[in-house]
Amino acid sequence: xxxxxxxxxxxxxxxxxxxxxxxxxxxxxxxxxxxxxxxxxxxxxxxxxxxxxxxxxxxxxxxxxxxxxxxxxxxxxxxxxxxxxxxxxxxxxxxxxxxxxxxxxxxxxxxxxxxxxxxxxxxxxxxxxxxxxxxxxxxxxxxxxxxxxxxxxxxxxxxxxxxxxxxxxxxxxxxxxx
Numbered sequence: 784x785x786x787x788x789x790x791x792x793x794x795x796x797x798x799x800x801x802x803x804x805x806x807x808x809x810x811x812x813x814x815x816x817x818x819x820x821x822x823x824x825x826x827x828x829x830x831x832x833x834x835x836x837x838x839x840x841x842x843x844x845x846x847x848x849x850x851x852x853x854x855x856x857x858x859x860x861x862x863x864x865x866x867x868x869x870x871x872x873x874x875x876x877x878x879x880x881x882x883x884x885x886x887x888x889x890x891x892x893x894x895x896x897x898x899x900x901x902x903x904x905x906x907x908x909x910x911x912x913x914x915x916x917x918x919x920x921x922x923x924x925x926x927x928x929x930x931x932x933x934x935x936x937x938x939x940x941x942x943x944x945x946x947x948x949x950x951x952x953x954x955x956x957x958x959x960x961x
Contacts, residue, residue, distance in 0.1 A: 790849035793841040794956060801838055808856050809834070815860045825867060833859045895953075902952035910945035 784792075784803070812833050816826030836859050840846055840929035846855055903911060912931065916922045924942070928935045 785850070787849040788853050790841055790852045791848055793838060794844050794846075794849075796842060797882060804837065804852075805834055808853070814855065814859055816864060817859070819860075819864045820867060829860065829863055829867070832863045836863070846873035848936055898953060899949070905952065906945055906948055908950065913941045914945045914949070 789800055789804055789807075793804060809830055810817075812830050813826050816829035817823065820826055833856060833877065837856055840855075841870070846852065858921045903914065906914065909931075915928060916930070917924075924935045924938045927933070928938045931938070
């Protein structure tokens with residue numbers, strides 16, 4: 784079936800024609816997205832947006848030259864991809880301008896992680912060792928005491944002091960709130 788016939792059938796709200804449109808052009812639209820947006824999720828979003836726009840436009844009869852369906856889809860790809868890139872650049876500028884913190888995958892901001900790293904480096908060596916063995920090494924107080932030739936009670940005191948220093952350095956109160 785020619786593109787013009789396909790466009791006319793979609794204008795008549797033929798669901799099979801809509802499915803054929805997606806089957807025929809989805810791969811090309813996604814490849815365009817991968818090439819120009821360099822991100823799989825953004826390419827998938829592009830596919831969704833392009834076909835939503837195309838089907839809506841075809842249903843409303845806004846495509847003046849149905850034989851140019853492929854050109855219309857490519858133009859839609861360009862326009863939507865350009866808007867996505869602009870939006871991303873605008874977002875990056877706002878992050879820099881207003882100092883908004885980006886979230887890491889764990890829900891902790893990258894700036895907080897950097898601040899915590901600096902606070903850990905400022906701890907006295909013994910406190911730093913106890914904190915690292917406790918939270919990164921996942922060692923118990925008894926294991927740390929044996930490794931560092933300390934009593935378990937002394938480990939708890941050192942850990943408590945270290946946590947107080949970290950909270951103060953991070954600007955966090957006792958309840959964990961800034």
